[in-house]
Amino acid sequence: MNKLKLVFATNNKNKLKEVQAMLTNFEIVSLADINCFDDIPETADTLEGNAILKANYITKKFGLNCFADDTGLEVEALNNAPGVYSARYSGEHHNAEANMSKLLKELKTKNDRKAQFRTAIALNIQEKQFIFEGVCKGEILTKKQGNEGFGYDPIFKPNGFDKSFAEMEMKEKGSISHRGKAIEQLVNFLNKTTW
Numbered sequence: 001m002n003k004l005k006l007v008f009a010t011n012n013k014n015k016l017k018e019v020q021a022m023l024t025n026f027e028i029v030s031l032a033d034i035n036c037f038d039d040i041p042e043t044a045d046t047l048e049g050n051a052i053l054k055a056n057y058i059t060k061k062f063g064l065n066c067f068a069d070d071t072g073l074e075v076e077a078l079n080n081a082p083g084v085y086s087a088r089y090s091g092e093h094h095n096a097e098a099n100m101s102k103l104l105k106e107l108k109t110k111n112d113r114k115a116q117f118r119t120a121i122a123l124n125i126q127e128k129q130f131i132f133e134g135v136c137k138g139e140i141l142t143k144k145q146g147n148e149g150f151g152y153d154p155i156f157k158p159n160g161f162d163k164s165f166a167e168m169e170m171k172e173k174g175s176i177s178h179r180g181k182a183i184e185q186l187v188n189f190l191n192k193t194t195w
Contacts, residue, residue: 003027004190006125007034009054009068014150018174022183025191034062047072047084048131051122059124067123067186071179073152075103075140077112086152096151100144104155113139115156117178121186130189134181149173 005027008019013030020028031037040057042050047070054068074080082089082103090098107113114137121132137159144154146166153165158176165173174180 005029005065007031007058007062007064007066009040009058009066012150015069015179018170018179019183021170022174022180023187023190031058034058034064036062042070045084047118047120048122048133050084051120051131052129055122055124055129065125067121067125069119069121069179069182071117071119073103073156074116074118075107076114077110078106100152100155103140103152104142107140113141115140117152117156119178119182121182123186123189125190132182132185132189134178134183134185136176136178136181 003026006023006029008016008028009031010016011031016028016030036058038057038061040054042053044050044053050070051068054070055066058064058066058068070084072083072086074083082099086099087094090102116135116137119134121134123130123132138157138161139159141155141157141164144166145157145164146154146168148168148170149166153173155164157164161168161176165177
């Protein structure tokens with residue numbers, strides 16, 4: 001039986017690997033796999049909006065089933081910043097180290113370190129659109145811990161754990177992460193529907 005092909009609108013190899021590990025019944029391909037090297041605009045002011053922009057761009061231009069995600073780190077004491085600007089919090093250059101440094105600096109004098117990662121996924125399949133969301137609550141550590149993962153993982157400790165995302169193996173992180181939860185909804189939806 002042929003696996004249904006779905007484009008995951010990302011160039012992030014880490015994200016692609018995470019998702020491929022969770023969606024084994026489907027052929028998940030990246031933007032590079034379909035020769036899409038466009039700079040897809042992410043100009044919405046919500047995570048859902050950005051996910052929809054990306055998914056619609058691919059479906060319209062390539063005519064393919066596609067899903068796109070946008071993820072933000074929302075820190076309570078900073079009015080849910082960096083949020084939709086998480087990737088470019090310290091400037092347009094998308095530098096994870098600089099982003100973490102800026103965040104740690106801004107939280108230096110704050111006692112409330114509660115935060116959550118939130119992922120929104122827009123799925124375009126057979127001319128319909130569906131939205132999924134996953135949330136992982138936790139807190140921001142005072143310094144980096146661990147070498148796995150990417151982005152803010154070294155300074156985010158999920159509730160109920162005594163280690164950061166960057167100290168977890170991919171499988172463990174995937175089972176509790178925001179993206180894991182959103183993908184789980186996507187997977188359940190895709191698996192229970194006949195395409």
